[in-house]
Amino acid sequence: xxxxxxxxxxxxxxxxxxxxxxxxxxxxxxxxxxxxxxxxxxxxxxxxxxxxxxxxxxxxxxxxxxxxxxxxxxxxxxxxxxxxxxxxxxxxxxxxxxxxxxxxxxxxxxxxxxxxxxxxxxxxxxxxxxxxxxxxxxxxxxxxxxxxxxxxxxxxxxxxxxxxxxxxxxxxxxxxxxxxxxxxxxxxxxxxxxxxxxxxxxxxxxxxxxxxxxxxxxxxxxxxxxxxxxxxxxxxxxxxxxxxxxxxxxxxxxxxxxxxxxxxxxxxxxxxxxxxxxxxxxxxxxxxxxxxxxxxxxxxxxxxxxxxxxxxxxxxxxxxxxxxxxxxxxxxxxxxxxxxxxxxxxxxxxxxxxxxxxxxxxxxxxxxxxxxxxxxxxxxxxxxxxxxxxxxxxxxxxxxxxxxxxxxxxxxxxxxxxxxxxxxxxxxxxxxxxxxxxxxxxxxxxxxxxxxxxxxxxxxxxxxxxxxxxxxxxxxxxxxxxxxxxxxxxxxxxxxxxxxxxxxxxxxxxxxxxxxxxxxxxxxxxxxxxxxxxxxxxxxxxxxxxxxxxxxxxxxxxxxxxxxxxxxxxxxxxxxxxxxxxxxxxxxxxxxxxxxxxxxxxxxxxxxxxxxxxxxxxxxxx
Amino acid sequence: xxxxxxxxxxxxxxxxxxxxxxxxxxxxxxxxxxxxxxxxxxxxxxxxxxxxxxxxxxxxxxxxxxxxxxxxxxxxxxxxxxxxxxxxxxxxxxxxxxxxxxxxxxxxxxxxxxxxxxxxxxxxxxxxxxxxxxxxxxxxxxxxxxxxxxxxxxxxxxxxxxxxxxxxxxxxx
Numbered sequence: 001x002x003x004x005x006x007x008x009x010x011x012x013x014x015x016x017x018x019x020x021x022x023x024x025x026x027x028x029x030x031x032x033x034x035x036x037x038x039x040x041x042x043x044x045x046x047x048x049x050x051x052x053x054x055x056x057x058x059x060x061x062x063x064x065x066x067x068x069x070x071x072x073x074x075x076x077x078x079x080x081x082x083x084x085x086x087x088x089x090x091x092x093x094x095x096x097x098x099x100x101x102x103x104x105x106x107x108x109x110x111x112x113x114x115x116x117x118x119x120x121x122x123x124x125x126x127x128x129x130x131x132x133x134x135x136x137x138x139x140x141x142x143x144x145x146x147x148x149x150x151x152x153x154x155x156x157x158x159x160x161x162x163x164x165x166x167x168x169x170x171x172x173x174x175x176x177x178x179x180x181x182x183x184x185x186x187x188x189x190x191x192x193x194x195x196x197x198x199x200x201x202x203x204x205x206x207x208x209x210x211x212x213x214x215x216x217x218x219x220x221x222x223x224x225x226x227x228x229x230x231x232x233x234x235x236x237x238x239x240x241x242x243x244x245x246x247x248x249x250x251x252x253x254x255x256x257x258x259x260x261x262x263x264x265x266x267x268x269x270x271x272x273x274x275x276x277x278x279x280x281x282x283x284x285x286x287x288x289x290x291x292x293x294x295x296x297x298x299x300x301x302x303x304x305x306x307x308x309x310x311x312x313x314x315x316x317x318x319x320x321x322x323x324x325x326x327x328x329x330x331x332x333x334x335x336x337x338x339x340x341x342x343x344x345x346x347x348x349x350x351x352x353x354x355x356x357x358x359x360x361x362x363x364x365x366x367x368x369x370x371x372x373x374x375x376x377x378x379x380x381x382x383x384x385x386x387x388x389x390x391x392x393x394x395x396x397x398x399x400x401x402x403x404x405x406x407x408x409x410x411x412x413x414x415x416x417x418x419x420x421x422x423x424x425x426x427x428x429x430x431x432x433x434x435x436x437x438x439x440x441x442x443x444x445x446x447x448x449x450x451x452x453x454x455x456x457x458x459x460x461x462x463x464x465x466x467x468x469x470x471x472x473x474x475x476x477x478x479x480x481x482x483x484x485x486x487x488x489x490x491x492x493x494x495x496x497x498x499x500x501x502x503x504x505x506x507x508x509x510x511x512x513x514x515x516x517x518x519x520x521x522x523x524x525x526x527x528x529x530x531x532x533x534x535x536x537x538x539x540x541x542x543x544x545x546x547x548x549x550x551x552x553x554x555x556x557x558x559x560x561x562x563x564x565x566x567x568x569x570x571x572x573x574x575x576x577x578x579x580x581x582x583x584x585x586x587x588x589x590x591x592x593x594x595x596x597x598x599x600x601x602x603x604x605x606x607x608x609x610x611x612x613x614x615x616x617x618x619x620x621x622x
Numbered sequence: 623x624x625x626x627x628x629x630x631x632x633x634x635x636x637x638x639x640x641x642x643x644x645x646x647x648x649x650x651x652x653x654x655x656x657x658x659x660x661x662x663x664x665x666x667x668x669x670x671x672x673x674x675x676x677x678x679x680x681x682x683x684x685x686x687x688x689x690x691x692x693x694x695x696x697x698x699x700x701x702x703x704x705x706x707x708x709x710x711x712x713x714x715x716x717x718x719x720x721x722x723x724x725x726x727x728x729x730x731x732x733x734x735x736x737x738x739x740x741x742x743x744x745x746x747x748x749x750x751x752x753x754x755x756x757x758x759x760x761x762x763x764x765x766x767x768x769x770x771x772x773x774x775x776x777x778x779x780x781x782x783x784x785x786x787x788x789x790x791x792x793x794x795x
Binding site: 021024025027028030031032034035037038039040043044046047076079343344374377380381384387388391398401402526527530533534537540541545548549552555556559562563566569570573 | 657682723726730776
């Protein structure tokens with residue numbers, strides 16, 4: 001009975017240990033997944049995810065949400081959508097951070113109902129203040145997009161007053177009010193609030209400029225020139241919205257008949273900004289137009305002529321760039337300047353292209369969201385193609401390695417060496433046993449454990465004894481053997497005395513050496529056993545691997561081909577769109593050129609008419 | 623002129639709101655293909671990862687070294703240096719982001735190794751600063767035994783509230 005209980009105890013203990021061990025390994029896998037996720041290595045995180053998905057319970061729930069967020073991060077919307085729909089149906093207990101990432105991506109995709117659902121799942125206690133502010137901004141914007149303005153307004157009132165996200169929320173709310181044709185004091189107050197409560201940072205300054213610009217444009221459209229002027233004046237002179245503000249400020253002045261005051265912002269615009277900016281080009285024609293309005297016809301004519309020359313040079317430059325656009329490596333230069341080599345949504349990409357003639361002309365196209373997305377997609381495809389090419393090469397190297405492993409394993413070089421080592425070890429063990437036997441016999445033998453000198457002395461004693469025996473046998477009367485016998489016996493006695501005195505020391509030394517040898521033999525035995533095991537395990541390094549590698553190689557090659565093809569298509573699409581943009585730009589320059597040439601012709605014609613009529617070339621009215 | 627204003631307003635408004643709401647939902651044909659490639663690459667990457675693991679470290683010799691931090695109140699690691707049987711040195715320097723990830727419960731996969739059967743000696747030194755900002759080294763030397771199953775070795779910096787200090791510990795499965 002006791003034996004049975006003992007067995008049961010052993011079984012239950014080992015089962016519990018195995019379960020514990022499994023749990024611990026799972027914990028490590030989960031921790032590894034989080035490490036990759038939190039340090040932004042999403043592809044590695046995806047690899048880990050599969051390993052602990054099957055564990056069930058809360059972990060699998062978390063994995064669902066995280067996987068959906070990561071798929072969205074990598075641009076795989078459809079897969080994420082499927083998981084998200086399942087989460088919505090089944091409910092989930094994922095962390096707030098995971099729901100936030102999901103909300104962020106849905107927001108980017110303008111899926112506003114999904115944004116609201118994801119934010120509803122977040123718990124404020126679990127997340128940082130900056131995450132809360134961004135979530136509140138997304139919630140407000142989602143309400144605005146869904147037409148629920150009151151909820152949006154209520155949401156804004158709960159946000160930190162001077163946060164940047166609050167500023168963005170107010171900005172979107174102002175735009176929604178413009179769209180709804182709202183006006184009046186409340187709108188003015190809202191704009192004042194939105195521009196006043198902003199953080200003192202570059203981002204805050206740019207947002208302030210943006211709100212002032214849209215407010216200025218809105219008031220210009222409504223014919224409220226003074227209000228428009230107030231807001232346009234507030235736009236800073238060194239921000240991304242400066243050109244538009246300067247141009248509109250000038251037109252506002254023209255509308256009010258203040259022609260002189262319109263010229264200054266336009267001249268500023270032409271001096272400080274890219275000549276291919278639509279605002280700058282418009283101002284090039286605006287200046288002589290105003291000069292005409294103030295009846296400075298000679299100056300207007302000269303300005304038109306200068307403008308015509310500038311526009312002709314610009315047209316030639318655009319046409320030259322357009323002709324060589326496909327061969328120009330501007331996209332490759334942009335990709336090579338990126339420090340982050342990961343792909344997907346969360347890759348840290350520098351979206352500003354290196355400044356050169358091509359990018360300067362394409363500037364306005366390169367800030368368009370859809371074009372930037374296409375460029376990012378092209379970059380992803382370049383990275384993926386490079387990755388696949390590298391993996392294909394690696395797999396080919398793996399085949400060589402596995403072949404080598406198989407060849408070496410089949411050549412069976414290890415077994416003869418192991419057997420030889422085993423034979424040597426057996427010999428050593430036999431020698432060890434002999435030594436052990438000698439030690440045991442040493443108590444009975446009088447000349448036991450001799451060293452080299454002693455062995456010589458023993459053989460001398462034996463030889464001497466034989467000589468004495470021979471003399472005795474001869475038995476000559478003239479020879480007395482007795483002194484020799486006595487001398488031999490004396491020497492033997494002294495020798496025996498010396499040996500017996502050294503014996504305990506020798507025995508102790510031999511015992512010590514035998515213990516050390518025994519330990520070494522045992523170690524060698526273990527080592528030989530481990531080598532045998534390793535040799536038995538060796539086939540696992542190649543058995544069945546070649547077939548797996550070949551399958552993977554085929555898959556990799558297929559995806560690589562497809563990736564290279566789509567990469568080329570993507571580049572062609574980008575080039576085509578850029579060419580179209582440059583064609584449009586050429587058309588626009590052509591229009592401006594036509595206008596300037598028409599104006600030049602008209603002014604010359606007016607002057608001629610005037611000369612014919614008056615006989616003088618003086619300017620009219622001056 | 624008003625028409626121009628209206629058009630400009632529309633353009634600027636759409637551009638302006640596009641900053642936080644940037645993406646076009648209508649993916650082009652190329653985008654669809656790119657998405658399909660990304661999906662295939664992810665699946666392929668997963669299979670390649672498994673294959674490379676099996677090739678580099680068959681289960682019989684596979685050993686993984688992991689590093690984790692429990693709370694991290696009394697010690698913040700800057701680097702770890704590990705040797706196994708006085709060979710195969712593993713060295714790692716930590717960034718702030720990685721330390722934050724470890725503090726949140728993440729476990730760092732330091733290295734996958736090939737270990738033969740039998741007993742192996744692990745020496746580990748974790749360098750960093752304690753809660754008073756003073757430089758500290760946590761040192762550990764211990765043996766682990768490898769059988770024919772994969773071996774998981776976890777090096778953990780554990781806070782000890784009683785002595786108000788951290789210690790380096792090792793576990794194996």
